[in-house]
Amino acid sequence: MAVPGRVCRVLLDSPLPQLDRLFDYRVPERLVEHAQPGVRVKVPLRSAGRVSDGYLIEFADEGDYPGALSEVEEVISPVPVLTPEVWALARALADRSAGGASDILRLAIPPRQVRVEKTWLAKRTDAVPFAVPTFVPVVRGYPAGRIAQLSRERERVALQAIPRLAELPDGSWAGHWAVTLAAAAVHCIAEGRTAILAVPDYRDQDQLERVLAALAPPDLVSRFDARQSNAERYRSFLRCLDGPRIVVGNRSALYAPATDLGLIAIWDDGDPLYAEPLAPYVHARDAALVRQQQQGSALIFAGHTRSVEVQRLVELGWLGEITPDPLVIPRVIPTAGQPERGPSQDRIPSGAWQVAREALKDGPVLVQVARPGYAPTLACRTCGQPARCNHCEGPLNVSRSGAVPTCRWCGKLATDWICDHCQGTELKQTTAGSVRTADELGRAFPGVRIIVSDGDHPVLTVDSAPSLVIATRGAEPLPGGGYRAVLLLDGERMLVRESLRVADDCLRWWSNAIALAAPGATSVLVGVGGFLAQTVVTWQYARYAARELPDRRTHHLPPAVRLASVTGAPDAVAKAVGGIDPETIIDVLGPAPTSDGLVRSIVRFEYAHGQAVAEALRGSVVRHSSGRRRPPPGKGGYGRTPTLKVRFDDPEIL
């Protein structure tokens, strides 16, 4: 006789592919009170004494499993940390990427903090309903009511941000995009639903949080970011279980246990920080798309540029478009082909000098450079070959004027350097970094305040007084009132990187810097011409993406097609690739050897066959994982047989 509620299914918290399914357990009488779907449990596995953590997923009818059931050993905590929505999301994302659901849950559910949980449980008994914001902001610059209706109408849109800064009530400044997204979130929460706002890094997060501080009560906002301690993280997480909130965070915010999700917004989805580095490597954009589909929320991809991925969704009709009305087009002058003769001979054209000199009378001027340091790259003076460390072959660089060249990998000083190619002993500096640019500009503009900001030493804000701000791309300080001019110096050098995405990345770096300019200010894009320069000047990034997409389609490149890379021992990779129905794939690239003695094949396939490819590869991973054994001891080689790794849609692969 089935006793309802006495048998439950549990997902084990294990990275082993063969354990990625539900196991049935009996719930003993003593645990009935706290056993409910979503709680963490301890369950025995195979032999008494061995226990595994897991999540109670659901109650089940007895008899689904023919063998004898073990009993749940312990309910770790009565808090149902795995909500049904997040479970559905984890399962779908894992299946889609040939990974395990528990790997996704490790991203979605922070480690338990007993004290935090106790405090939360105690407060919860006398919880007061959230105060819904009474002031609902109006965002100007878009068609009337357009931003307000997004969450109400459950719209899915690609939203073009307004390239301006906005002054906040506390006197600080933020990108207009942050005002737009915060307003959409406030409308959503005013309707009683949760909004998730995702940003790439803490600098964008700070802007969004400052805007929200002006628009919504502070206890309505939950943060998720990489700087949080485990305790803070768990506190934010638990508060999401209380009721509708505005969740602001990095890519992990997409997994927040949102109560009644009404909106997902992603700012600047082309930023590489949205690519999850942990298996199964689910991109935040994909997590957002799957979650939106499951929960029927509104969905916003906002940016100055438009990623080719989003363009694809627009052309499919999956996303609508919202553009500013009236259009705001910053003033940008490209200088490719202009005679370059300024005080710094080859880098800064005279026109740019004049723009900077003029603008410095009014306020801060931004100079964007590609690399930090003084001379980020060095070469042999005799033969011109790039200089490599004599110890480890790492690249050499000079961090400050007059400093001894050092290796970026091993840190050794290159005092008695000898060229590998021609035995030359003299180095020359081939490029200028932010510090050298600052030195040069400091000499050219004596008496002007110089500020250097890069990834290692970021400066977050600058005031509106005149100053020259030299920043590496992505590390530009937020200027009060906006930069009076923006010089984008190293466009040419940024574009030489060997990647399918260079142009997309450059457009993002440039447009995000230009968007920091004051109204009417001039930006100078140095050394870039052609369609890219035209794209920036006309501010028509959707047109760029629309032209890029068919190109990718003809060459079978993402995002027109999907990719799966399979890495492992040659025979295992061959078997896994051979296990995919050839009808479902376009072609296979490789196998090519990787740096660690394994091989990698890349499978290309259409979106429609994603499920078939993922299922086939998942099968191979499971079989490989349960069948592999240690090689004969004593004989060196690897400590163990290499695992078979599958990664879908790696943005850096081509």
Next chain:
DNA sequence: AGCACGCCGACT
């Protein structure tokens, strides 16, 4: 991952 089951060589 662990751990048990299972089928072939040296031992009391």
Next chain:
DNA sequence: GTCGGCGTGCTC
């Protein structure tokens, strides 16, 4: 006859 090698498979 059996003790134990580690190849193979399973974990509710």
